[in-house]
Amino acid sequence: MWLYILIGILALIVGILLGFFIARKYMMDYLKKNPPINEKMLRVMMMQMGQNPSQKKINQMMKAMQNQQNK
Template identity: 55%
Template sequence: MGTTIIVGIIALLIGLVGGFFIARWYMKKYFQDNPPISADMIKQMMAQMGQKPSQKKLNQLMSTMKASQKKK
């Protein structure tokens, strides 16, 4: 009876730790593949700040964001 409880607790702890690291890896991969900010969102933010965004400026900002994500 005692060993069953100990094995159950150890299995639970291993499952929790393993699940945490798998979920962390999956979320990192997801956000690298699908960045949370798109070009349309940047365009809207710039328009709200009173700037008229050109396509060249949008491309520069997007490439800067992608480069900073790869560094992390």
């Protein structure tokens, strides 16, 4: 009886650890393929919308996006 409980607990721990490392690997690969928005991408998006972005405006938008992510 105790053997079944011990095996169940060990299987649970191994499953949690394995799930954590698989999820971590998946997220790292996802962020490599789809990086977060940087200043160059923001500048291109604003130019496509017909705006002529200044560095000050780019910095304001980057700071606003970083504040939004931190919430």
